[in-house]
Amino acid sequence: MPEYQTHPYDVLIVGAGGAGLRAAIEAASSGLKVGVVTKSLLGKAHTVMAEGGVAAALANVDERDNWRVHFSDTMRGGQYLNNWRMAELHAREAPDRVRELEAWGALFDRTSDGRILQRNFGGHRYPRLAHVGDRTGLEMIRTLQDHGIHTGIEVHMECTVLTLLTDSGRIAGAFGFDRERGHFLLWPAKAVVLATGGIGRAYQITSNSWEYTGDGHALAYRAGAELLDMEFVQFHPTGMVWPPSVRGLLVTEGVRGEGGVLRNSEGRRFMFDDIPELYKTQTAASEDEGWRYTQGDKEARRPPELLTRDHVARCINREVKAGRGSPHGGVFLDIAWIKTHLPNAAEHIRRKLPSMYHQFKQLADIDITREPMEVGPTTHYMMGGVRVDGDSQMSTVPGLFAAGEVAAGLHGANRLGGNSLSDLLVFGKRAGQFAADFARAHSAPAVDRAQAGAAAQAALEPFDRGAAGENPFQIQHELQERMQALVGIVRTESEMHQALELLDAFSARAARAGVPGHRQYNNGWHTALDLPQLLTVSEAITRAALLRQESRGAQFREDFPGKDPEWGKHNIVVRRGDAGEMLVEPRPVTPMPAELTQIIEEMK
Amino acid sequence: MPSQAPTQALFRIWRGDTEGGRFQDFTTQVGSGMVVLDAVHKIQAEQAPDLAVRWNCKAGKCGSCSAEINGTPKLMCMTRLSSIDLSMPVIIEPMKAFPLLRDLVTDVSWNFRVKKTIPKFTPRAPDAPDGTWRIQQSDADRVQEFRKCIECFLCQDVCHVLREHHKHDEFIGPRYFVYTAALEMHPLDTADRVPDLRHKFSLGYCNITTCCRQVCPESITITENAIIPLKERVVDRYFDPLKRLFRIL
Numbered sequence: 001m002p003e004y005q006t007h008p009y010d011v012l013i014v015g016a017g018g019a020g021l022r023a024a025i026e027a028a029s030s031g032l033k034v035g036v037v038t039k040s041l042l043g044k045a046h047t048v049m050a051e052g053g054v055a056a057a058l059a060n061v062d063e064r065d066n067w068r069v070h071f072s073d074t075m076r077g078g079q080y081l082n083n084w085r086m087a088e089l090h091a092r093e094a095p096d097r098v099r100e101l102e103a104w105g106a107l108f109d110r111t112s113d114g115r116i117l118q119r120n121f122g123g124h125r126y127p128r129l130a131h132v133g134d135r136t137g138l139e140m141i142r143t144l145q146d147h148g149i150h151t152g153i154e155v156h157m158e159c160t161v162l163t164l165l166t167d168s169g170r171i172a173g174a175f176g177f178d179r180e181r182g183h184f185l186l187w188p189a190k191a192v193v194l195a196t197g198g199i200g201r202a203y204q205i206t207s208n209s210w211e212y213t214g215d216g217h218a219l220a221y222r223a224g225a226e227l228l229d230m231e232f233v234q235f236h237p238t239g240m241v242w243p244p245s246v247r248g249l250l251v252t253e254g255v256r257g258e259g260g261v262l263r264n265s266e267g268r269r270f271m272f273d274d275i276p277e278l279y280k281t282q283t284a285a286s287e288d289e290g291w292r293y294t295q296g297d298k299e300a301r302r303p304p305e306l307l308t309r310d311h312v313a314r315c316i317n318r319e320v321k322a323g324r325g326s327p328h329g330g331v332f333l334d335i336a337w338i339k340t341h342l343p344n345a346a347e348h349i350r351r352k353l354p355s356m357y358h359q360f361k362q363l364a365d366i367d368i369t370r371e372p373m374e375v376g377p378t379t380h381y382m383m384g385g386v387r388v389d390g391d392s393q394m395s396t397v398p399g400l401f402a403a404g405e406v407a408a409g410l411h412g413a414n415r416l417g418g419n420s421l422s423d424l425l426v427f428g429k430r431a432g433q434f435a436a437d438f439a440r441a442h443s444a445p446a447v448d449r450a451q452a453g454a455a456a457q458a459a460l461e462p463f464d465r466g467a468a469g470e471n472p473f474q475i476q477h478e479l480q481e482r483m484q485a486l487v488g489i490v491r492t493e494s495e496m497h498q499a500l501e502l503l504d505a506f507s508a509r510a511a512r513a514g515v516p517g518h519r520q521y522n523n524g525w526h527t528a529l530d531l532p533q534l535l536t537v538s539e540a541i542t543r544a545a546l547l548r549q550e551s552r553g554a555q556f557r558e559d560f561p562g563k564d565p566e567w568g569k570h571n572i573v574v575r576r577g578d579a580g581e582m583l584v585e586p587r588p589v590t591p592m593p594a595e596l597t598q599i600i601e602e603m604k
Numbered sequence: 605m606p607s608q609a610p611t612q613a614l615f616r617i618w619r620g621d622t623e624g625g626r627f628q629d630f631t632t633q634v635g636s637g638m639v640v641l642d643a644v645h646k647i648q649a650e651q652a653p654d655l656a657v658r659w660n661c662k663a664g665k666c667g668s669c670s671a672e673i674n675g676t677p678k679l680m681c682m683t684r685l686s687s688i689d690l691s692m693p694v695i696i697e698p699m700k701a702f703p704l705l706r707d708l709v710t711d712v713s714w715n716f717r718v719k720k721t722i723p724k725f726t727p728r729a730p731d732a733p734d735g736t737w738r739i740q741q742s743d744a745d746r747v748q749e750f751r752k753c754i755e756c757f758l759c760q761d762v763c764h765v766l767r768e769h770h771k772h773d774e775f776i777g778p779r780y781f782v783y784t785a786a787l788e789m790h791p792l793d794t795a796d797r798v799p800d801l802r803h804k805f806s807l808g809y810c811n812i813t814t815c816c817r818q819v820c821p822e823s824i825t826i827t828e829n830a831i832i833p834l835k836e837r838v839v840d841r842y843f844d845p846l847k848r849l850f851r852i853l
Contacts, residue, residue, distance in 0.1 A: 040666075040668065041658075041668065042669050042716060044660045044661075044667070046660075048665055049661050049666070102737065103727055104725065105787075105790065107747055107748055107791075110739055110740060110741040114737075115738065116736075138665065138752075139751060142753075147724070149720050150724045157716070165754055180705055180709075180711070181705075209662065210659065242637070243637020244635065245637045245638045246637065249662070249663050250663075255610065354743065358664070359664070360662065362684070363637070363639070363684070364637070389672070450698075467653075471653065472653070473648065474649070478851070498803035515651060515654060516654050517654030519655040520621060520656070521652045521658075521706040521708050522653075522656065523654070523705070524648070524653030524654050569714050
C-alpha cells in the first residue's frame with residue numbers, strides 16, 4: 001500500500017469549526033492527547049460565516065426570558081420532532097457557554113449597563129442573540145481558536161478524512177490525506193468526534209463554502225452509524241440573488257431583526273398574508289406593532305418577517321412563482337425604510353450590520369442604507385445528521401461522537417436562527433467531555449491496516465484515469481444543479497424518483513472521475529474525492545424526503561401539502577443494510593417527560 | 605476603465621511549485637458581477653483541473669484566497685472584474701512573503717506558529733458575583749476594530765520587513781501587532797506584553813510606512829490604531845527620560 005505517517009491520539013476531532021474546537025478544548029482539559037483534523041486552515045471553518053448571533057437565555061435585555069422559554073421556542077420551531085433532551089440541555093446550558101467565551105476573550109456588543117447585548121431573531125420570543133455586529137461567528141471561532149492553541153491540542157491543517165476505521169464494531173481512528181502535499185495519514189484513536197458541519201455543496205444555490213460536502217454524515221453512515229432527519233434541509237429565506245456570481249450568499253436574519261421588511265414587486269408586505277396557526281398569537285397584527293417590537297417594545301409582538309425560516313422561505317418562493325418577484329427572481333428586503341422612523345438611520349444600519357453593508361456595496365453596487373436588497377432562498381443548514389445520545393453525543397457506533405451541524409436532534413424539522421452557534425458550544429463541550437471519558441475507560445483498539453490500504457488505493461484511482469477520465473468539477477456541478485431542481489425547497493414524488501435514478505448515474509460517473517497532475521494541492525483531485533460523500537448524503541436526503549409523505553418544517557411536499565399527525569410522531573432513520581443498500585425507516589419519537597410537556601403547554 | 609465589460613478576458617496565472625515555475629495564459633468568458641476568484645474557478649473547471657487555489661467562503665469573511673492581482677495583495681473573492689482594466693492581461697500571483705506550495709497557494713503555517721508565542725488573554729477577576737463582567741460599549745469599540753481581522757495575511761505579505769528582509773525569525777508582522785494590541789487594549793486583560801514587543805517581537809523594525817493598513821480588506825487602521833499605540837507603550841516603558849532617571853535613583 002502507499003506510504004503513510006501515523007499520529008495516535010486518545011481523542012481525534014474531525015473538523016475545526018465551533019463544535020470541533022469546543023470539543024477539542026474540553027477533551028484536552030482532562031490531560032488527554034487530542035488531535036484535530038481540519039480540511040482548511042485553522043479559523044477558516046464555516047462558523048466564521050455565521051452572522052446574526054448566538055442564542056442563549058441570558059435575560060440581559062428582557063428579564064422574562066429563561067431556559068424554559070428558549071426550550072419551548074426551539075421545540076415549536078422544530079415542529080416537536082426535536083430530541084427533547086437535547087433541546088432541554090441546550091436551553092439550560094447555552095448561557096454558561098456564552099459567558100465562558102467572554103472569559104476566554106470574546107467581546108460581544110454591550111447593553112447600556114455593560115452586560116452582553118441581545119437581539120431579536122426569528123422564532124425567539126424575546127431578544128436572545130448575543131452578537132458582535134453581524135460577525136458573531138468570526139468572534140466565536142477566533143476566541144475558540146486563540147484559547148485552544150494554548151491547551152496542547154495538535155492541529156492537522158488542510159487534511160481530509162477518507163474513512164473511519166473500526167475494530168469489531170468500535171471506532172479505531174481515521175485515515176486520510178494532507179491536501180497541501182498529498183501524503184497519506186493514519187490517526188489511530190480511542191474515540192473520534194465528528195464535527196464536520198453540513199451538506200450545502202450538494203445544492204447549486206447555497207450559502208455554504210466548498211467544505212460542506214457532508215463528509216461526517218457519509219463517514220459515519222459507512223462506519224455503521226444511524227442518520228436521522230435527513231429530509232430536513234434548511235433553505236434560508238434570504239440569500240443574495242444578484243449578481244450571478246454571488247447567488248446564494250447569506251443575508252443575515254439580523255437585517256429583519258433590526259427592522260428590515262420583505263416586500264414584493266407591488267410593494268406589499270406579503271408576510272402579513274400568511275401566518276401559521278402555531279404562531280398566530282405571537283405575531284404582530286399591524287406593521288406598526290411589528291416595528292415597535294424590533295425597537296424593544298415589550299408589549300408588542302414580532303413582525304411576520306421574523307417567523308421561522310422554513311415558512312418565510314416558502315412565502316418568498318410563492319411570491320416569485322406568482323410573478324410578484326424582483327427583477328432577478330427574488331423579493332425585496334428593505335432596511336433603508338427605517339429612516340422614516342429613526343434619525344441617523346444610515347449610521348445605525350452601518351453600525352448594526354457592517355458586513356451586510358460592505359457585502360452589498362462591494363459585490364452588488366447596492367447601498368443598503370438607501371435602497372432595498374434583492375433576496376431569495378438559499379441552501380443553508382442541515383437539521384439531519386448522525387443520530388446521537390442526547391446527553392453524551394455518542395452515535396450508534398461505540399466511541400464515535402458527533403456535535404454541531406453533523407449531529408441531528410436538537411433542531412427537529414426546522415432550526416431557529418442563532419441556535420446553531422449555541423448548539424456548537426453546548427454539544428461541542430459535551431461531545432469532548434464524553435469522548436474523553438470513553439477514551440479513558442477503554443484500551444487502544446486494534447487498527448486494521450487493510451481498511452486504510454483500501455481507502456488509499458481508491459483515493460489514487462483518479463490519477464490512473466488522468467485527464468481522460470470524467471471531469472470531477474463537471475460531475476459536481478451537474479449533481480448540484482439536479483439536487484436543487486428535484487429535491488429542493490418544493491418536492492414531489494415523481495421528481496424524487498427521477499433524482500434517485502440520476503444519483504445512480506452520477507455514482508457511475510464519479511467512479512470514472514480522472515485528474516491530471518500530481519498529489520500536491522490538486523483541487524481537481526480533492527473534488528473527485530468529495531463526490532462519494534456528496535452522493536451518499538444526496539441519496540439519504542432524497543430517500544428520507546420520499547418516505548415522509550407530508551409537509552412539515554423544512555420539508556414541503558407539493559403532493560402532500562398538509563401535516564399528517566402520524567408523521568408528527570415519527571423521525572426517519574437512515575442506515576446501511578448488510579448488503580450495502582441504504583435502508584430508510586420511520587422511528588417513533590421518544591415520549592417527553594411530563595415536566596417538559598407542561599412547559600410547552602404553559603408557553604402556548 | 606471600459607464602460608462595457610468585454611465577454612472574454614486573458615488571465616496570466618503563476619503555475620509552479622518549490623522547484624520553480626512560470627506564468628500560464630488562460631482566456632475565459634467573463635460575465636456580470638464576476639470576481640477574480642470566479643474566473644480562476646472557471647479556468648480550473650474547464651481548462652486546468654489541477655490549478656491550485658485556496659479558498660473557502662467566497663464572501664470576504666474567511667481570508668483564505670489571498671493573492672497578488674496585478675501586483676497588489678488582495679482577496680480574490682472580493683476583487684470585482686469590473687474594477688480591473690480587462691484590455692490588459694490580468695496577472696495573478698501567489699503571496700511573496702511565504703514559501704510557495706503550488707500555483708497560487710503558499711505555506712502560511714509560520715503565522716500560526718507565531719500566534720502561539722504571544723501570551724494569551726488573561727482576564728481580571730469577574731466584576732459581578734455571578735462571574736460576569738461589565739464593559740462599556742465605548743471601551744469595547746477600540747478592540748472590536750482589531751477583532752474584525754480575518755487573518756488573510758495580506759498585511760504580512762506586503763510588509764517589507766518580512767517580504768524584502770525575511771525577518772520571520774525575529775519579527776511577528778502587522779497581523780500579530782494587531783492581535784497583541786487587541787489583547788493589550790482588551791478592557792479585561794491583565795497580562796503585560798510590552799517587554800516581548802520590544803525584545804522578542806521587534807516592534808522597532810516597523811517604520812510605519814502604512815503599507816499594511818492600505819491592503820487590509822477589513823479596513824483596520826493597523827498603523828495608527830494598533831502599531832503606533834504599541835510603540836508608545838514601549839517608548840513609555842523603556843525610553844522615557846524621567847522614568848529612566850527614577851529607575852537609576
